[in-house]
Amino acid sequence: MKPQKRYKVTFLPEGKQTEAAKGLSLLEAARRAGVKLATRCGGKAGCLMCKVRVDAQEAGAVKPPGDAERRKLGSQLDEGVRLACQAEVWGDVRVTVPEDPLKAAVRRRLEEARREREDELW
Ligand code: FES
Structure with a gap:
């Protein structure tokens, strides 16, 4: 039996990677790479908590969105947003x-506090 081709899936901004066979969901690939993606619906396109972004140049490296994902994301699909539980690996x-x-929110508040302190010094 011929071994199944594996594709490289890289999760940014951390740069964590895994290899995946065609058809593996990005959610499962994330788990294998040690990337935490929140989910509440168990991967059924119900909670919208697993949103990720795939650049337009690489859109062909994931399976095109199905009806459920189209209904849930609407125009966000045009911005490269995908549901990790629905999008399947088709390439690197x-x-x-x-x-x-x-x-x-915490990061923004810390940055504001740092800017305020810097302003006070000047
Ligand atoms: S895990 Fe709930 S929409 Fe993807």
């Missing part, structure tokens, strides 16, 4: 994982 691909909203 780089996937951008959005920053956790809570972490992003």
Whole structure:
């Protein structure tokens, strides 16, 4: 039996990688790479918590969105947003994982505090 071709899946911004056979979901690939993606629906396109981004140049490296993903994401698909639980690996691909909203809020607040301190010094 011929071994199945494996594709390189890279998760940005961390740069973590894994190899995946065609058809593996980006959600499962993320788990294998040690990248945490939030889910609440168990991968059924219900919670929209597993959103990731795939650049337009690499859109062909993932399976085109099906009906459920199209319904859920609408125009966000045009911006490269995909549901990791629905998008399947079809080739080498780089996937951008959005920053956790809570972490992003903390980071923004820390940056504001740092700017305020710098302003006080001047
Ligand atoms: S895991 Fe819930 S939409 Fe993907």
